[in-house]
Amino acid sequence: MAVPIVTEANRCLQCKKPMCQQGCPVHTPIPHLIALFKENRLMDAGKELFSNNPMSVVCSMVCDHEAQCAGHCVLGKKGQPVQFYEIEKFVSDAYLDRMKPEIMPPNGKTVAVIGSGPAGMTVAFMLAQNGYSVTIFEEKNMIGGMLQYGIPDFRLPKSILDRYKRRLLEYGVHIRPHVVMGGDLMIDNLFRDGYAAVFVGTGVWRPSTLGIRGETLANVHFGISYLARPSSYTIGETVAVIGMGNVAMDVARTAFRHGARRVMMFQRGSKSPASEHERQFAELDGAEFFFGKSIQRITPEGPVFKNSVLNENGRPIGVEGEDELVRADTVIIAINQGPKDKLVNTTHGLEATERGLLKVDENNMTTREGVFAAGDVVHGSLTVVHAVEDAKNAAQGMMRYMEEHG
Numbered sequence: 064m065a066v067p068i069v070t071e072a073n074r075c076l077q078c079k080k081p082m083c084q085q086g087c088p089v090h091t092p093i094p095h096l097i098a099l100f101k102e103n104r105l106m107d108a109g110k111e112l113f114s115n116n117p118m119s120v121v122c123s124m125v126c127d128h129e130a131q132c133a134g135h136c137v138l139g140k141k142g143q144p145v146q147f148y149e150i151e152k153f154v155s156d157a158y159l160d161r162m163k164p165e166i167m168p169p170n171g172k173t174v175a176v177i178g179s180g181p182a183g184m185t186v187a188f189m190l191a192q193n194g195y196s197v198t199i200f201e202e203k204n205m206i207g208g209m210l211q212y213g214i215p216d217f218r219l220p221k222s223i224l225d226r227y228k229r230r231l232l233e234y235g236v237h238i239r240p241h242v243v244m245g246g247d248l249m250i251d252n253l254f255r256d257g258y259a260a261v262f263v264g265t266g267v268w269r270p271s272t273l274g275i276r277g278e279t280l281a282n283v284h285f286g287i288s289y290l291a292r293p294s295s296y297t298i299g300e301t302v303a304v305i306g307m308g309n310v311a312m313d314v315a316r317t318a319f320r321h322g323a324r325r326v327m328m329f330q331r332g333s334k335s336p337a338s339e340h341e342r343q344f345a346e347l348d349g350a351e352f353f354f355g356k357s358i359q360r361i362t363p364e365g366p367v368f369k370n371s372v373l374n375e376n377g378r379p380i381g382v383e384g385e386d387e388l389v390r391a392d393t394v395i396i397a398i399n400q401g402p403k404d405k406l407v408n409t410t411h412g413l414e415a416t417e418r419g420l421l422k423v424d425e426n427n428m429t430t431r432e433g434v435f436a437a438g439d440v441v442h443g444s445l446t447v448v449h450a451v452e453d454a455k456n457a458a459q460g461m462m463r464y465m466e467e468h469g
């Protein structure tokens with residue numbers, strides 16, 4: 064492994080205006096880090112990566128590199144871009160094990176973080192480092208959010224999250240698993256108990272439904288629920304996946320690893336919204352893609368489609384032709400996710416958009432004073448690196464707020 068990444072580092076042109084850095088949503092200082100790496104300053108590079116993006120090792124594995132860092136490298140215009148993410152993975156993976164937390168003296172303020180996904184973990188690391196006492200409230204029994212319960216193990220080993228948990232504990236972060244905020248406890252309870260500010264990073268965990276007949280049948284499941292624990296589902300050998308986004312690709316690939324022999328994927332329009340990289344992997348695993356298929360209903364024998372009528376951009380504008388039954392043992396719906404509404408319904412002053420996403424200002428403060436939010440619960444389903452970037456802004460906003468409010 065060391066030889067290719069050294070070769071990659073040597074190929075970097077050290078551009079004065081690094082496009083790769085601009086393409087990275089957290090603006091990772093790529094040429095500088097490559098220079099540190101070439102000087103064998105592994106821990107210095109790891110420290111810079113972690114302080115800019117505590118989820119660096121995760122991002123190195125799951126970012127859409129072709130659209131971000133690598134996709135912007137000038138060498139990619141005529142040949143192969145520098146694959147910095149391989150260097151980032153090597154450095155950040157080593158750093159995650161060897162790092163020693165550098166924590167400012169306690170400042171006496173306590174902060175609650177609701178949700179332990181990438182957004183929650185980023186805020187927890189940043190505030191703990193700055194001397195705040197942080198408690199994470201997590202609905203599930205394990206930390207990580209969609210990194211734990213969404214992205215499959217074959218793309219992101221779950222052991223990484225055990226390592227993150229150890230680092231959080233070393234930073235003095237307290238973790239309360241199995242607590243549903245807006246259910247077991249309320250945000251008002253947190254202020255009653257003296258928390259100076261609250262961060263909400265609860266993501267989007269409500270599967271979008273199709274609104275058609277058959278969705279309640281026994282042979283129908285939702286993609287994000289299936290991915291959380293695929294072994295608890297009996298899917299049979301033939302699976303129909305409705306949707307072709309990144310989540311749908313993970314569903315298809317997971318199904319192949321849990322007994323499916325044939326996985327068919329259906330999309331209303333003419334294009335897959337998934338990243339090309341993820342689509343190719345699903346195809347290599349054997350997934351079959353069917354475009355221009357509008358689902359009409361689901362039966363115990365499988366889904367029923369009509370052909371879509373597409374406009375010039377390949378978008379569906381109607382349906383035509385006869386009903387077509389596609390025989391399948393299981394139908395998995397993976398079209399999109401939205402936020403749950405527990406916190407909005409139970410927190411005075413907390414407002415959401417029509418889609419149920421939390422409204423925030425430029426400091427990521429919600430409409431309830433002292434309550435901040437970032438990540439998918441604000442923007443809808445995005446990516447890990449976007450959740451980190453947003454959470455960094457929220458952490459800065461929270462620290463300014465707490466300084467101003469004693």
Ligand SMILES: Cc1cc2nc3c(=O)[nH]c(=O)nc-3n(C[C@H](O)[C@H](O)[C@H](O)COP(=O)(O)OP(=O)(O)OC[C@H]3O[C@@H](n4cnc5c(N)ncnc54)[C@H](O)[C@@H]3O)c2cc1C
Binds near residue numbers: 242313
């Ligand atoms: C199948 C799948 C594959 C993906 N693949 C990629 C990928 O390859 N690359 C990429 O960059 N991104 C990917 N994403 C998107 C990425 O995982 C998310 O954008 C990111 O995890 C969002 O982070 P977050 O912290 O905002 O929310 P989440 O990761 O969703 O974390 C939210 C946390 O809050 C907890 N929570 C929710 N409600 C409550 C409550 N009321 N009380 C207490 N805790 C609560 C949840 O249990 C969860 O732990 C994928 C997503 C899915 C579903």
Ligand code: SF4
Binds near residue numbers: 116133
């Ligand atoms: S965080 Fe993601 S986009 Fe940025 S350099 Fe790392 S892998 Fe590339």
